[in-house]
Amino acid sequence: xxxxxxxQLWVARIPLLKGLGVxxxxxxxxxxxxxxxxxxxxxxxxxxxRPVQWLVRGYTDFIRGTPVLVLVLASYYxxxxxxxxxGPFQAGVLALAVFCSSHVGELVRGALQSIPKGQTEAAKxxxxxxxxxxxxxxxxxxxxxxxxxxxxTAAEMVKASTLLSIIGVGELLLRTQEVISRxxxxxxxxxxxxxLYFVINYGIERFGRYVERKTAxxx
Amino acid sequence: MTNLLEIRDLHKRYGTVEVLKGVDxxxxxxxxxxxxxxSGSGKTTMLRCINMLEEFQGGTISIDxxxxxxxxxxxxxxxKPEREIARQRALTGMAFQQFxxxxxMTAAGNVMLGLIKVKKMSxxxxxxxxxxxxxxxxxxxxxxxxxxQLSGGQQQRVAIARAIAMNPKLMLFDEVxxxxxxxxxxEVLQVIKALAEDGMSMLIVTHEMRFAYEVSSRxxxxxQGRIGEEGNPREMFLKxxxxxxxxxxxxxxxx
Numbered sequence: 001x002x003x004x005x006x007x008q009l010w011v012a013r014i015p016l017l018k019g020l021g022v023x024x025x026x027x028x029x030x031x032x033x034x035x036x037x038x039x040x041x042x043x044x045x046x047x048x049x050r051p052v053q054w055l056v057r058g059y060t061d062f063i064r065g066t067p068v069l070v071l072v073l074a075s076y077y078x079x080x081x082x083x084x085x086x087g088p089f090q091a092g093v094l095a096l097a098v099f100c101s102s103h104v105g106e107l108v109r110g111a112l113q114s115i116p117k118g119q120t121e122a123a124k125x126x127x128x129x130x131x132x133x134x135x136x137x138x139x140x141x142x143x144x145x146x147x148x149x150x151x152x153t154a155a156e157m158v159k160a161s162t163l164l165s166i167i168g169v170g171e172l173l174l175r176t177q178e179v180i181s182r183x184x185x186x187x188x189x190x191x192x193x194x195x196l197y198f199v200i201n202y203g204i205e206r207f208g209r210y211v212e213r214k215t216a217x218x219x
Numbered sequence: 220m221t222n223l224l225e226i227r228d229l230h231k232r233y234g235t236v237e238v239l240k241g242v243d244x245x246x247x248x249x250x251x252x253x254x255x256x257x258s259g260s261g262k263t264t265m266l267r268c269i270n271m272l273e274e275f276q277g278g279t280i281s282i283d284x285x286x287x288x289x290x291x292x293x294x295x296x297x298x299k300p301e302r303e304i305a306r307q308r309a310l311t312g313m314a315f316q317q318f319x320x321x322x323x324m325t326a327a328g329n330v331m332l333g334l335i336k337v338k339k340m341s342x343x344x345x346x347x348x349x350x351x352x353x354x355x356x357x358x359x360x361x362x363x364x365x366x367x368q369l370s371g372g373q374q375q376r377v378a379i380a381r382a383i384a385m386n387p388k389l390m391l392f393d394e395v396x397x398x399x400x401x402x403x404x405x406e407v408l409q410v411i412k413a414l415a416e417d418g419m420s421m422l423i424v425t426h427e428m429r430f431a432y433e434v435s436s437r438x439x440x441x442x443q444g445r446i447g448e449e450g451n452p453r454e455m456f457l458k459x460x461x462x463x464x465x466x467x468x469x470x471x472x473x474x
Contacts (some may be wrong), residue, residue: 121315125315125382126381127305128332129301132336136332137321137332217322218368
């Protein structure tokens with residue numbers, strides 16, 4: 001690395017930082033929205049009436065079988081043809097959140113179904129209602145169960161946020177590409193962007209480990 | 220005076236298989252009844268109907284005169300609302316073969332959950348009761364241990380404390396020693412015996428014949444979804460009246 005790169009990095013610091021901020025916003029928004037939606041998806045997959053279950057199962061299977069890029073493009077270009085006009089940021093976040101929700105839904109379903117039936121029966125036997133059983137017995141166990149996989153999904157969302165560059169969202173990758181087209185320093189700036197993504201995901205992973213440790217049940 | 224438990228013509232089907240074919244049973248306050256019989260005879264199912272862990276298609280079960288699980292209005296039989304069923308489940312306490320302790324809560328937490336959420340006690344009240352009952356089952360020193368840190372016998376004793384702390388009118392024991400290593404069986408049976416001596420009303424599904432003989436005021440022998448024979452333990456074990464019971468006792472170990 002020579003000083004030319006440092007110089008150019010300094011020159012490009014504002015757009016790159018803004019890009020980083022946008023990337024983080026996209027990731028955060030889609031993880032939060034996707035997780036909230038995904039918990040409902042998971043609950044529906046386990047507890048809803050049959051027809052609702054089938055409907056939701058269709059939704060998750062369809063979403064999970066579709067490339068994220070296709071979802072992003074569809075959300076931006078197709079929705080506008082049916083009169084829903086979203087900006088690239090909103091359309092992109094919507095696509096990622098939907099994608100995230102189908103994955104989180106599966107995680108929640110798996111976690112809930114891995115809890116032995118005896119847990120529900122024991123909760124019933126002491127007179128807990130179903131909402132209470134869920135809040136104090138099933139939920140906390142499912143949460144611990146799903147956490148490691150959820151951290152993975154969160155990291156995937158950060159990576160998937162780069163796809164929004166295709167529809168012109170000024171996130172980190174698009175800003176990096178713009179800088180490269182001006183400076184022709186593709187190697188350096190791609191490495192730099194890659195490094196930033198790594199830092200974010202490494203942070204998420206460390207945070208996940210920390211929460212896992214904090215909530216571990218002694219045995 | 221009404222009986223504590225009154226079961227009338229109880230019928231239970233799984234699909235087309237009828238597992239309970241009309242069971243009648245009544246039980247007075249303070250009685251300890253052991254239910255014996257080979258596997259598939261319907262003894263566990265009967266127990267699970269009493270607290271609505273199983274639905275049943277015919278007959279009635281009443282505890283203290285309250286009809287459990289279903290109500291009949293205008294000739295139509297309807298399942299009671301869930302909230303009401305949850306409330307009725309608290310009339311009974313149950314201990315399971317697999318303990319079913321909540322693994323993410325300490326021994327105290329397991330006992331306190333129902334006290335706080337169902338009985339609406341304060342944390343302090345609940346903690347005091349948890350201490351009392353964990354002491355009674357000999358586990359006060361393990362009060363802040365998690366189930367994963369306890370032996371099978373200890374877990375089962377916590378599970379019994381969890382059920383009994385709710386102050387049920389009737390305790391249901393579903394093969395509570397079947398999943399335990401032989402050397403751990405006794406500590407659990409001792410706890411149940413102590414409860415019997417306190418006058419707790421109990422229905423005990425068990426394969427421990429010696430225990431059933433010693434602890435019960437009455438024994439019920441279930442056979443193919445019906446009560447095959449019932450009576451006091453002395454008569455039942457020493458002078459069985461039916462061929463079936465004699466046969467069953469021969470194949471089970473009385474030790």
